[in-house]
Amino acid sequence: MAIKRRDKPAIDSAAIDSFGEAADAPTPSATVVAVPATKAAPRTVPVAASGTASEWPSGMPKTFLLRYPDPSIPVAIEELQELVGRNKHQTVLLALHRGIDALRREARELGDSADLIK
Numbered sequence: 001m002a003i004k005r006r007d008k009p010a011i012d013s014a015a016i017d018s019f020g021e022a023a024d025a026p027t028p029s030a031t032v033v034a035v036p037a038t039k040a041a042p043r044t045v046p047v048a049a050s051g052t053a054s055e056w057p058s059g060m061p062k063t064f065l066l067r068y069p070d071p072s073i074p075v076a077i078e079e080l081q082e083l084v085g086r087n088k089h090q091t092v093l094l095a096l097h098r099g100i101d102a103l104r105r106e107a108r109e110l111g112d113s114a115d116l117i118k
Contacts, residue, residue, distance in 0.1 A: 056062065068074055081091040 077088065077091060077095070080095065081088055084091060084094070086094065
């Protein structure tokens with residue numbers, strides 16, 4: 001019995017570009033509701049048209065494609081993953097949550113968010 005080898009389809013650059021453009025396109029505004037944050041001032045989170053915070057907000061993406069500017073970030077994630085004993089997904093979400101909280105706190109203290117990222 002022979003195994004038939006499938007030919008890989010050619011990479012469609014136009015499809016990749018249209019995917020990126022669709023991801024960058026603005027979405028319609030969603031309803032915003034105040035949700036208490038942990039040990040901080042209340043934050044606002046867009047919610048679905050039904051008004052329930054338990055549903056995923058309409059127009060809010062569930063994923064985000066990120067390109068690292070240099071290899072130090074994925075290396076640091078791998079090191080942190082070993083230290084905290086979590087998988088990569090959990091480690092990145094933990095770092096993202098804590099980073100967002102730290103940046104929010106710095107922005108409130110400094111008052112000028114332009115200098116937060118160097």
